[in-house]
Amino acid sequence: MAYLGIINTDYFGYRLIFGTIFMFLCGSFLHKNNNITTNKPVKYILIFSCLLLAATFFYSRLILPYNREVLIGLILGITILPLLIKLKRTYLDEFLGNLSYGLFLSHYLIIFEFEKLGIHWSFKSISLMLLFSIFLSAIGFLCFEKPVIAWRKKMRNQHN
Numbered sequence: 001m002a003y004l005g006i007i008n009t010d011y012f013g014y015r016l017i018f019g020t021i022f023m024f025l026c027g028s029f030l031h032k033n034n035n036i037t038t039n040k041p042v043k044y045i046l047i048f049s050c051l052l053l054a055a056t057f058f059y060s061r062l063i064l065p066y067n068r069e070v071l072i073g074l075i076l077g078i079t080i081l082p083l084l085i086k087l088k089r090t091y092l093d094e095f096l097g098n099l100s101y102g103l104f105l106s107h108y109l110i111i112f113e114f115e116k117l118g119i120h121w122s123f124k125s126i127s128l129m130l131l132f133s134i135f136l137s138a139i140g141f142l143c144f145e146k147p148v149i150a151w152r153k154k155m156r157n158q159h160n
Contacts, residue, residue: 002064003052003071009064015108023074027081034082046078098145102137110136 002013013019026042033039036046053071056062087093110132119125 003062003067005061005064009066013064013066013070020070020104023077026074026078030078030081030085034085036078036082042078046075049074049078098141099134099137102140102145103133106136106140107133 001007002009002011002019009019011019022045026045029039029042030036036043049071052062053068053075056068056071107129110129114125114129
C-alpha cells in the first residue's frame with residue numbers, strides 16, 4: 001500500500017519494520033529454497049517488484065520517496081542471494097551477516113545525528129555514516145546479540 005501511495009512511503013515503505021519485514025521474509029524463504037523459479041512466494045514478490053519499479057517510470061503518481069531505491073534493492077537482493085548462498089561460508093561472511101540486522105536498525109540513528117549536526121550529504125559524509133553504522137552494529141552484535149545467541153544455544157543444549 002505504501003508503494004501505491006495509499007499510506008506514507010517513508011514510514012511504511014522504508015523506515016519502519018512494517019515496510020521492510022517482507023525483505024527479511026524473502027531472505028528466509030530463499031534460505032529454505034534458493035531456486036527463484038520454484039520458490040513461488042519469492043518469484044511473485046520479484047515479479048510484482050519489477051512491475052512496480054517499471055510503473056514508477058510511467059506513472060508520476062508512483063514517484064514517491066524511497067519507492068525506486070527500495071524496489072531496486074529488493075530486486076537486486078532477490079537475484080543476488082541465490083548466487084551468494086552457493087559460495088563457501090567464511091568467518092568474514094558470517095560476521096558481516098551478523099552485522100546486517102544491526103546495520104539496518106542503527107543506520108537511521110546515524111543519519112539523524114548527521115542531519116541534526118547540519119552535515120550535508122556528500123561522498124565523505126556517506127562514507128562516515130556507513131563506518132559509524134557498521135561500528136554501532138558491531139558493538140550491538142558483540143555486546144548483546146552474541147551473548148544472547150550463546151545463552152540460547154546453551155539453553156537449547158540443556159533441554160536436549
